[in-house]
Amino acid sequence: MTEIIVVTSGKGGVGKTTTSASVAVGLAKRGKKVAVIDFDVGLRNLDLIMGCERRVVYDFVNVIQGECTLKQALIKDKRIDTLYVLAASQTRDKDALSKEGVERVLNELAEDGFDYVICDSPAGIEKGAALAMYFADRAIVVVNPEVSSVRDSDRILGLLASKTRRAENGSGGVEQHLLLTRYNPERVAGGDMMGINDVKEILGIEVLGVIPESPGVLTASNSGIPVILDEDSAAGQAYADAVARLCGENRPLRFIDAQKKGLLARIFGS
Amino acid sequence: MGLFDFLRSRPRNTAAMATERLRIIVAQERAQSGRPDYLPLLRRELLEVIRKYVNIDPDAIDIHIDRDGDQEVLELSVALPEKPRDPAAAAAAAGEL
Numbered sequence: 001m002t003e004i005i006v007v008t009s010g011k012g013g014v015g016k017t018t019t020s021a022s023v024a025v026g027l028a029k030r031g032k033k034v035a036v037i038d039f040d041v042g043l044r045n046l047d048l049i050m051g052c053e054r055r056v057v058y059d060f061v062n063v064i065q066g067e068c069t070l071k072q073a074l075i076k077d078k079r080i081d082t083l084y085v086l087a088a089s090q091t092r093d094k095d096a097l098s099k100e101g102v103e104r105v106l107n108e109l110a111e112d113g114f115d116y117v118i119c120d121s122p123a124g125i126e127k128g129a130a131l132a133m134y135f136a137d138r139a140i141v142v143v144n145p146e147v148s149s150v151r152d153s154d155r156i157l158g159l160l161a162s163k164t165r166r167a168e169n170g171s172g173g174v175e176q177h178l179l180l181t182r183y184n185p186e187r188v189a190g191g192d193m194m195g196i197n198d199v200k201e202i203l204g205i206e207v208l209g210v211i212p213e214s215p216g217v218l219t220a221s222n223s224g225i226p227v228i229l230d231e232d233s234a235a236g237q238a239y240a241d242a243v244a245r246l247c248g249e250n251r252p253l254r255f256i257d258a259q260k261k262g263l264l265a266r267i268f269g270s
Numbered sequence: 271m272g273l274f275d276f277l278r279s280r281p282r283n284t285a286a287m288a289t290e291r292l293r294i295i296v297a298q299e300r301a302q303s304g305r306p307d308y309l310p311l312l313r314r315e316l317l318e319v320i321r322k323y324v325n326i327d328p329d330a331i332d333i334h335i336d337r338d339g340d341q342e343v344l345e346l347s348v349a350l351p352e353k354p355r356d357p358a359a360a361a362a363a364a365g366e367l
Contacts, residue, residue: 147288154296158303191283198289202296 002110006136010152012123015181020120022228026243028083032115039132040122044088051224061089064101138175145194177208189258209242212255
Protein backbone atom coordinates (compact mmCIF):
# COMPACT_ATOMS: atom_id res chain seq x y z
CA MET A 1 0.00 0.00 0.00
CA THR A 2 1.46 3.34 -1.02
CA GLU A 3 0.63 6.27 1.20
CA ILE A 4 0.53 9.69 -0.42
CA ILE A 5 1.37 12.58 1.91
CA VAL A 6 1.04 16.20 0.80
CA VAL A 7 3.07 18.89 2.54
CA THR A 8 1.12 22.11 2.16
CA SER A 9 0.48 25.49 3.81
CA GLY A 10 -1.13 28.08 1.57
CA LYS A 11 1.39 30.74 2.56
CA GLY A 12 4.88 30.72 1.11
CA GLY A 13 8.13 30.63 3.05
CA VAL A 14 6.84 28.74 6.07
CA GLY A 15 8.99 25.64 5.54
CA LYS A 16 7.13 23.30 3.18
CA THR A 17 10.18 22.23 1.19
CA THR A 18 12.36 21.94 4.30
CA THR A 19 9.63 19.76 5.81
CA SER A 20 9.14 17.65 2.67
CA ALA A 21 12.86 16.95 2.48
CA SER A 22 13.21 16.07 6.16
CA VAL A 23 10.06 13.92 6.32
CA ALA A 24 11.15 12.04 3.18
CA VAL A 25 14.63 11.45 4.58
CA GLY A 26 13.22 10.47 7.99
CA LEU A 27 10.87 7.88 6.50
CA ALA A 28 13.58 6.51 4.21
CA LYS A 29 15.99 6.20 7.16
CA ARG A 30 13.39 3.95 8.76
CA GLY A 31 13.77 1.61 5.80
CA LYS A 32 10.73 2.77 3.83
CA LYS A 33 10.91 3.27 0.09
CA VAL A 34 10.13 6.94 -0.44
CA ALA A 35 9.71 9.28 -3.40
CA VAL A 36 9.52 13.02 -2.86
CA ILE A 37 7.99 15.08 -5.67
CA ASP A 38 8.34 18.82 -6.21
CA PHE A 39 5.01 20.22 -7.49
CA ASP A 40 6.30 23.79 -7.74
CA VAL A 41 6.62 23.96 -11.53
CA GLY A 42 8.62 26.99 -12.59
CA LEU A 43 10.12 27.58 -9.13
CA ARG A 44 11.76 24.31 -8.21
CA ASN A 45 13.77 24.20 -5.01
CA LEU A 46 13.42 20.75 -3.52
CA ASP A 47 16.46 19.66 -5.55
CA LEU A 48 18.57 22.34 -3.82
CA ILE A 49 17.34 21.45 -0.34
CA MET A 50 18.00 17.76 -1.07
CA GLY A 51 21.43 18.60 -2.51
CA CYS A 52 20.84 16.94 -5.89
CA GLU A 53 20.42 20.05 -8.07
CA ARG A 54 23.28 19.12 -10.42
CA ARG A 55 21.92 15.67 -11.06
CA VAL A 56 18.55 16.74 -12.50
CA VAL A 57 18.32 15.55 -16.09
CA TYR A 58 14.61 14.87 -16.50
CA ASP A 59 11.80 16.27 -14.40
CA PHE A 60 8.18 15.66 -13.38
CA VAL A 61 6.78 17.44 -16.44
CA ASN A 62 8.99 15.40 -18.79
CA VAL A 63 7.51 12.24 -17.29
CA ILE A 64 3.93 13.51 -17.55
CA GLN A 65 4.43 14.51 -21.18
CA GLY A 66 6.00 11.16 -22.03
CA GLU A 67 9.41 12.60 -22.90
CA CYS A 68 11.16 10.13 -20.61
CA THR A 69 10.33 7.24 -18.33
CA LEU A 70 9.66 7.69 -14.62
CA LYS A 71 12.75 5.60 -13.89
CA GLN A 72 14.93 8.05 -15.87
CA ALA A 73 13.57 11.04 -13.98
CA LEU A 74 13.79 9.65 -10.44
CA ILE A 75 17.02 10.83 -8.81
CA LYS A 76 18.39 8.30 -6.34
CA ASP A 77 19.62 9.89 -3.13
CA LYS A 78 23.34 9.39 -2.46
CA ARG A 79 22.89 9.07 1.30
CA ILE A 80 19.93 6.72 1.62
CA ASP A 81 19.30 3.82 -0.76
CA THR A 82 15.52 3.87 -0.58
CA LEU A 83 15.01 7.58 -1.26
CA TYR A 84 14.23 9.13 -4.65
CA VAL A 85 13.62 12.72 -5.74
CA LEU A 86 11.45 13.83 -8.65
CA ALA A 87 12.29 17.45 -9.49
CA ALA A 88 9.85 20.03 -10.81
CA SER A 89 10.36 21.55 -14.21
CA GLN A 90 12.08 24.92 -14.08
CA THR A 91 11.17 26.01 -17.60
CA ARG A 92 7.52 25.10 -18.12
CA ASP A 93 4.47 26.83 -16.75
CA LYS A 94 2.18 25.37 -14.13
CA ASP A 95 -0.38 24.28 -16.73
CA ALA A 96 2.04 21.56 -17.80
CA LEU A 97 0.69 19.45 -14.92
CA SER A 98 -2.58 17.60 -15.47
CA LYS A 99 -4.70 15.53 -13.11
CA GLU A 100 -4.45 12.48 -15.37
CA GLY A 101 -0.69 12.88 -15.71
CA VAL A 102 -0.14 13.20 -11.97
CA GLU A 103 -2.38 10.20 -11.32
CA ARG A 104 -0.43 8.12 -13.84
CA VAL A 105 2.89 8.94 -12.15
CA LEU A 106 1.49 8.18 -8.68
CA ASN A 107 0.07 4.86 -9.90
CA GLU A 108 3.40 3.94 -11.42
CA LEU A 109 5.18 4.71 -8.13
CA ALA A 110 2.67 2.46 -6.34
CA GLU A 111 3.38 -0.34 -8.82
CA ASP A 112 7.11 0.11 -8.19
CA GLY A 113 6.53 -0.69 -4.53
CA PHE A 114 7.03 2.74 -2.97
CA ASP A 115 5.77 2.92 0.63
CA TYR A 116 5.43 6.69 0.68
CA VAL A 117 5.11 9.47 -1.86
CA ILE A 118 5.69 12.94 -0.40
CA CYS A 119 4.15 15.75 -2.48
CA ASP A 120 5.85 19.09 -1.87
CA SER A 121 3.13 21.62 -2.68
CA PRO A 122 3.78 25.10 -4.07
CA ALA A 123 2.44 28.08 -2.12
CA GLY A 124 -0.97 29.43 -3.02
CA ILE A 125 -4.19 27.62 -3.89
CA GLU A 126 -3.82 27.39 -7.66
CA LYS A 127 -3.31 24.44 -9.97
CA GLY A 128 0.01 23.15 -8.65
CA ALA A 129 -1.18 23.26 -5.05
CA ALA A 130 -4.56 21.79 -5.98
CA LEU A 131 -2.92 18.86 -7.79
CA ALA A 132 -0.38 18.27 -5.02
CA MET A 133 -3.20 17.71 -2.53
CA TYR A 134 -5.77 16.03 -4.79
CA PHE A 135 -4.57 12.43 -4.47
CA ALA A 136 -3.30 12.68 -0.88
CA ASP A 137 -4.18 10.23 1.88
CA ARG A 138 -2.69 12.46 4.56
CA ALA A 139 -1.70 16.10 4.73
CA ILE A 140 0.98 17.82 6.75
CA VAL A 141 -0.10 21.44 7.07
CA VAL A 142 2.96 23.56 7.83
CA VAL A 143 2.14 26.63 9.92
CA ASN A 144 4.17 29.45 11.44
CA PRO A 145 2.72 30.88 14.65
CA GLU A 146 1.81 34.08 12.85
CA VAL A 147 -1.55 35.50 11.73
CA SER A 148 -1.28 35.26 7.94
CA SER A 149 0.11 31.74 8.01
CA VAL A 150 -2.64 30.50 10.36
CA ARG A 151 -5.41 32.08 8.28
CA ASP A 152 -4.04 30.66 5.02
CA SER A 153 -3.73 27.23 6.61
CA ASP A 154 -7.37 27.30 7.54
CA ARG A 155 -8.20 27.94 3.86
CA ILE A 156 -6.07 24.93 2.95
CA LEU A 157 -7.88 22.77 5.52
CA GLY A 158 -11.16 23.75 3.83
CA LEU A 159 -9.78 22.70 0.44
CA LEU A 160 -8.45 19.41 1.83
CA ALA A 161 -11.95 18.69 3.09
CA SER A 162 -13.60 19.36 -0.26
CA LYS A 163 -11.22 19.39 -3.24
CA THR A 164 -9.46 16.04 -2.86
CA ARG A 165 -10.09 12.56 -4.21
CA ARG A 166 -10.76 11.18 -0.74
CA ALA A 167 -13.29 13.94 -0.08
CA GLU A 168 -14.99 13.41 -3.44
CA ASN A 169 -15.34 9.63 -3.23
CA GLY A 170 -16.37 9.76 0.41
CA SER A 171 -13.54 7.57 1.71
CA GLY A 172 -13.15 9.44 4.96
CA GLY A 173 -11.31 12.54 3.78
CA VAL A 174 -7.64 13.37 4.09
CA GLU A 175 -6.04 12.83 7.50
CA GLN A 176 -4.75 16.23 8.61
CA HIS A 177 -1.66 16.94 10.69
CA LEU A 178 -0.45 20.28 12.00
CA LEU A 179 3.28 20.98 11.94
CA LEU A 180 4.28 24.21 13.66
CA THR A 181 7.58 25.57 12.37
CA ARG A 182 9.79 28.50 13.35
CA TYR A 183 8.51 28.16 16.89
CA ASN A 184 10.26 30.39 19.38
CA PRO A 185 9.48 29.31 22.97
CA GLU A 186 11.06 32.46 24.44
CA ARG A 187 8.78 34.71 22.44
CA VAL A 188 5.78 32.57 23.33
CA ALA A 189 6.69 32.92 27.01
CA GLY A 190 7.04 36.67 26.53
CA GLY A 191 3.54 36.91 25.07
CA ASP A 192 4.44 38.04 21.58
CA MET A 193 4.09 34.74 19.74
CA MET A 194 1.05 32.48 19.66
CA GLY A 195 1.56 29.22 21.50
CA ILE A 196 0.93 25.65 20.34
CA ASN A 197 -2.47 25.43 21.98
CA ASP A 198 -3.64 28.75 20.51
CA VAL A 199 -2.88 27.62 16.96
CA LYS A 200 -4.20 24.12 17.58
CA GLU A 201 -7.46 25.48 18.94
CA ILE A 202 -8.00 27.90 16.05
CA LEU A 203 -7.32 25.30 13.36
CA GLY A 204 -8.86 22.37 15.23
CA ILE A 205 -6.40 19.66 14.14
CA GLU A 206 -3.90 17.51 15.98
CA VAL A 207 -0.26 18.57 16.29
CA LEU A 208 2.22 16.30 14.53
CA GLY A 209 5.24 18.25 15.66
CA VAL A 210 6.75 21.56 16.67
CA ILE A 211 9.97 22.61 14.96
CA PRO A 212 11.81 25.29 16.90
CA GLU A 213 13.38 28.24 15.13
CA SER A 214 16.93 26.98 14.77
CA PRO A 215 20.14 28.07 13.05
CA GLY A 216 20.46 24.48 11.85
CA VAL A 217 17.73 25.00 9.23
CA LEU A 218 19.71 27.62 7.32
CA THR A 219 23.03 25.80 7.55
CA ALA A 220 21.28 22.65 6.32
CA SER A 221 19.80 24.37 3.28
CA ASN A 222 23.12 26.11 2.59
CA SER A 223 24.82 22.75 2.33
CA GLY A 224 22.02 20.76 0.66
CA ILE A 225 21.66 18.35 3.57
CA PRO A 226 18.09 18.01 4.90
CA VAL A 227 18.08 19.32 8.48
CA ILE A 228 16.83 16.01 9.90
CA LEU A 229 20.30 14.60 9.15
CA ASP A 230 21.82 17.21 11.50
CA GLU A 231 21.25 15.26 14.68
CA ASP A 232 22.86 17.94 16.83
CA SER A 233 20.36 20.63 15.89
CA ALA A 234 17.09 21.08 17.73
CA ALA A 235 15.20 21.32 14.43
CA GLY A 236 16.73 18.05 13.21
CA GLN A 237 15.69 16.23 16.38
CA ALA A 238 12.22 17.77 16.29
CA TYR A 239 11.76 16.55 12.70
CA ALA A 240 12.88 13.05 13.71
CA ASP A 241 10.22 13.10 16.45
CA ALA A 242 7.57 14.27 13.97
CA VAL A 243 8.43 11.43 11.56
CA ALA A 244 8.23 8.93 14.43
CA ARG A 245 4.74 10.24 15.29
CA LEU A 246 3.77 10.01 11.61
CA CYS A 247 4.66 6.30 11.87
CA GLY A 248 2.42 5.93 14.91
CA GLU A 249 4.98 6.26 17.71
CA ASN A 250 4.06 8.23 20.79
CA ARG A 251 6.68 10.85 21.55
CA PRO A 252 6.32 13.88 23.81
CA LEU A 253 6.91 17.32 22.28
CA ARG A 254 10.39 18.74 22.88
CA PHE A 255 11.95 22.20 22.52
CA ILE A 256 8.70 23.91 23.46
CA ASP A 257 9.73 25.52 26.75
CA ALA A 258 11.73 28.72 27.11
CA GLN A 259 15.31 28.20 28.22
CA LYS A 260 16.02 29.51 31.70
CA LYS A 261 18.51 32.33 31.45
CA GLY A 262 21.61 32.42 33.60
CA LEU A 263 22.14 35.20 36.16
CA LEU A 264 24.54 37.15 33.95
CA ALA A 265 22.22 37.00 30.96
CA ARG A 266 19.38 38.24 33.14
CA ILE A 267 21.34 41.20 34.47
CA PHE A 268 22.95 42.31 31.26
CA GLY A 269 20.25 41.27 28.81
CA SER A 270 20.81 39.10 25.80
CA MET B 271 15.75 41.46 29.57
CA GLY B 272 18.28 43.84 31.03
CA LEU B 273 18.58 45.51 34.42
CA PHE B 274 16.48 48.56 33.58
CA ASP B 275 13.87 46.90 31.45
CA PHE B 276 11.32 47.08 34.25
CA LEU B 277 11.29 50.87 33.83
CA ARG B 278 9.98 50.55 30.31
CA SER B 279 6.30 49.81 30.03
CA ARG B 280 5.67 46.21 29.16
CA PRO B 281 4.22 45.86 25.64
CA ARG B 282 0.72 44.42 25.46
CA ASN B 283 0.33 40.71 24.99
CA THR B 284 0.22 40.73 21.20
CA ALA B 285 -0.04 36.94 20.96
CA ALA B 286 -3.41 37.12 22.70
CA MET B 287 -4.51 39.81 20.24
CA ALA B 288 -3.45 37.60 17.32
CA THR B 289 -5.35 34.63 18.70
CA GLU B 290 -8.50 36.66 19.24
CA ARG B 291 -8.40 38.25 15.78
CA LEU B 292 -7.79 34.88 14.13
CA ARG B 293 -10.61 33.23 16.05
CA ILE B 294 -13.07 35.77 14.68
CA ILE B 295 -11.87 35.87 11.08
CA VAL B 296 -11.47 32.10 10.79
CA ALA B 297 -14.98 31.49 12.15
CA GLN B 298 -16.35 34.03 9.68
CA GLU B 299 -14.49 32.56 6.72
CA ARG B 300 -15.53 29.02 7.60
CA ALA B 301 -19.15 30.12 7.68
CA GLN B 302 -18.76 31.64 4.22
CA SER B 303 -16.92 28.76 2.62
CA GLY B 304 -19.14 26.31 0.85
CA ARG B 305 -21.60 29.05 -0.01
CA PRO B 306 -22.21 29.37 -3.73
CA ASP B 307 -20.21 32.10 -5.50
CA TYR B 308 -23.32 33.69 -6.94
CA LEU B 309 -24.76 34.85 -3.61
CA PRO B 310 -23.29 38.38 -3.62
CA LEU B 311 -24.50 39.01 -7.20
CA LEU B 312 -27.92 37.53 -6.44
CA ARG B 313 -28.14 39.82 -3.44
CA ARG B 314 -27.21 42.89 -5.50
CA GLU B 315 -29.67 42.12 -8.30
CA LEU B 316 -32.49 41.41 -5.87
CA LEU B 317 -31.74 44.71 -4.19
CA GLU B 318 -32.06 46.52 -7.52
CA VAL B 319 -35.39 44.87 -8.33
CA ILE B 320 -36.86 45.57 -4.91
CA ARG B 321 -35.68 49.16 -5.04
CA LYS B 322 -37.80 49.74 -8.13
CA TYR B 323 -40.82 49.40 -5.86
CA VAL B 324 -39.64 50.06 -2.33
CA ASN B 325 -36.73 52.20 -1.34
CA ILE B 326 -34.88 49.91 1.02
CA ASP B 327 -31.54 50.10 2.68
CA PRO B 328 -28.69 48.08 1.06
CA ASP B 329 -28.23 46.26 4.38
CA ALA B 330 -31.87 45.31 4.57
CA ILE B 331 -31.42 42.14 2.53
CA ASP B 332 -30.21 39.01 4.20
CA ILE B 333 -29.51 35.85 2.22
CA HIS B 334 -28.69 32.50 3.75
CA ILE B 335 -28.29 29.04 2.37
CA ASP B 336 -29.02 26.37 4.91
CA ARG B 337 -28.44 22.70 4.45
CA ASP B 338 -31.10 20.40 5.80
CA GLY B 339 -30.07 16.82 5.08
CA ASP B 340 -29.65 16.70 1.31
CA GLN B 341 -31.99 19.65 0.80
CA GLU B 342 -30.69 23.18 0.45
CA VAL B 343 -32.91 26.02 1.54
CA LEU B 344 -32.36 29.53 0.22
CA GLU B 345 -33.60 31.89 2.87
CA LEU B 346 -34.18 35.50 1.88
CA SER B 347 -35.28 38.15 4.29
CA VAL B 348 -35.98 41.76 3.36
CA ALA B 349 -36.64 44.36 6.03
CA LEU B 350 -39.02 47.00 4.64
CA PRO B 351 -38.86 50.56 5.95
CA GLU B 352 -41.64 51.51 8.35
CA LYS B 353 -43.43 53.76 5.88
CA PRO B 354 -42.94 52.35 2.39
CA ARG B 355 -42.25 55.18 0.02
CA ASP B 356 -43.39 55.17 -3.56
CA PRO B 357 -40.24 56.01 -5.58
CA ALA B 358 -42.34 57.87 -8.21
CA ALA B 359 -44.01 59.98 -5.55
CA ALA B 360 -40.68 60.57 -3.90
CA ALA B 361 -39.22 61.75 -7.21
CA ALA B 362 -42.20 64.03 -7.80
CA ALA B 363 -41.81 65.46 -4.31
CA ALA B 364 -38.16 66.07 -5.00
CA GLY B 365 -39.11 67.81 -8.27
CA GLU B 366 -41.47 70.22 -6.48
CA LEU B 367 -38.76 71.48 -4.19
